[in-house]
Amino acid sequence: MLKLFTSLLFTLIFNFSAMFKTYYSYPKDSDLNGPKVFMDNSNLVKKLQDNFLIRPIEESKGHRNRYNLIDMSLRDPSMGQAAEISKIIDYQKGGFFIECGALDGETRSNTLLFERFYGWTGLLIEADPLNFAKMLKKGRRAYLSPTCLSINPYPEIVSFLQRSNMGRIAYEEVVEDLVGINDIGEKKLPMVNVQCFPFYTYLLALNITVVDYFSLDVEGSELNVLKTIPFDKVDIRTLSVEFFHVKEGDDGVRTYLENKGYIVTGKVTRQDRLANDYIFAKPSVLSQNLSFYVTE
Numbered sequence: 001m002l003k004l005f006t007s008l009l010f011t012l013i014f015n016f017s018a019m020f021k022t023y024y025s026y027p028k029d030s031d032l033n034g035p036k037v038f039m040d041n042s043n044l045v046k047k048l049q050d051n052f053l054i055r056p057i058e059e060s061k062g063h064r065n066r067y068n069l070i071d072m073s074l075r076d077p078s079m080g081q082a083a084e085i086s087k088i089i090d091y092q093k094g095g096f097f098i099e100c101g102a103l104d105g106e107t108r109s110n111t112l113l114f115e116r117f118y119g120w121t122g123l124l125i126e127a128d129p130l131n132f133a134k135m136l137k138k139g140r141r142a143y144l145s146p147t148c149l150s151i152n153p154y155p156e157i158v159s160f161l162q163r164s165n166m167g168r169i170a171y172e173e174v175v176e177d178l179v180g181i182n183d184i185g186e187k188k189l190p191m192v193n194v195q196c197f198p199f200y201t202y203l204l205a206l207n208i209t210v211v212d213y214f215s216l217d218v219e220g221s222e223l224n225v226l227k228t229i230p231f232d233k234v235d236i237r238t239l240s241v242e243f244f245h246v247k248e249g250d251d252g253v254r255t256y257l258e259n260k261g262y263i264v265t266g267k268v269t270r271q272d273r274l275a276n277d278y279i280f281a282k283p284s285v286l287s288q289n290l291s292f293y294v295t296e
C-alpha cells in the first residue's frame with residue numbers, strides 16, 4: 001500500500017519535472033497567447049487541460065493519497081479567512097474552491113481546512129516553480145496548476161518575480177521599485193516566464209461554472225484579475241481578496257465587487273500584514289444578516 005503510494009507520488013513528481021522543463025521559461029512568442037486569443041477558445045482550453053492541470057489522484061482506485069504536511073495538527077493554517085468563509089457558507093456540505101496564489105499548499109492555506117475536513121476539492125494555482133514543487137509533495141486532493149491567473153482578458157506569458165510568499169507578476173514599475181529600494185541590478189532579480197490563463201479558461205477546462213470559494217492573493221494584481229472574470233457566466237459564491245498591495249487600494253477592489261452584486265461580510269487584517277483581506281459573498285448565499293466586523 002505504502003509502496004504503491006510512494007511510486008504514485010514518484011510518478012507524479014517525475015511527470016511534473018518533465019513538464020517543468022517543457023513549460024517553464026519557454027519563449028514568449030509561444031502560440032495561443034495575446035489579445036487575439038479569446039478566453040473560451042477551445043484550443044486554449046485544451047492546452048490548459050493537457051499541459052497545465054494535474055488531476056487529483058483518484059480515490060476510487062483504492063489509494064487515497066495521504067497528506068504530507070509539516071504540521072498535521074493544525075486544522076486551519078489560514079490567517080482567519082477560512083473561519084470567515086465558514087460563517088457565510090454551508091461549508092460542511094462540500095464544495096469547490098479556487099486558491100491563487102496557493103504558495104506551497106500548506107503554509108497559510110485558506111482552503112486546506114475545507115479539503116481535509118469537509119470533503120471539498122478545488123484548484124490550486126501557483127506560479128512560482130519552487131513553491132509549486134513543494135505543493136506537489138503535500139498530497140492535496142485538488143487540481144494543481146503551475147500557472148498564473150491572467151491580469152488581462154487573454155492568455156499570456158509573463159515574467160514572474162520569484163520571492164517566496166511575495167512572488168508576483170513583474171510589471172515594469174515593480175521591477176523599478178525593487179531596483180530602487182534594494183539597489184540590485186535588474187539581471188539579478190530571480191525571474192521566470194510563466195504561462196497565465198484567464199480565470200474563465202480554468203473553469204471551462206474543469207467543466208464547472210460554480211465556485212463556492214475563490215481565494216485571491218496575488219500580491220497586487222487582484223483587481224486586474226477580477227476585471228477579467230465574466231461574472232454573468234460564472235457563479236462565484238464567496239471570495240477573500242487581499243487588498244494590501246493593490247495600487248487602487250482596498251476601495252478599488254471593494255467598489256468593483258460591490259458593483260458586481262457582492263456584499264462585504266468581513267475584513268481580516270493582522271498587524272504583521274500576513275492577512276489583509278476583504279471577505280465577499282453573494283447575497284443569495286447569506287443565511288443570516290451579518291454585520292460588518294473586523295478580525296484582528
Ligand SMILES: *[C@@H]1O[C@H](CO)[C@@H](O)[C@H](O)[C@H]1NC(C)=O
Pocket residue numbers: 207
Ligand atoms: C460537463 O458538465 C456537464 C454538466 O455537469 C455534463 O453534462 C457534461 O457531460 C460535461 N462535459 C464533459 C466534457 O465532461
Ligand SMILES: *[C@@H]1O[C@H](CO)[C@@H](O)[C@H](O)[C@H]1NC(C)=O
Pocket residue numbers: 287288289
Ligand atoms: C435582515 O435584516 C433586515 C432589516 O433588519 C430584515 O428586513 C430582513 O428580513 C433580514 N433578513 C434575514 C434573512 O434575516
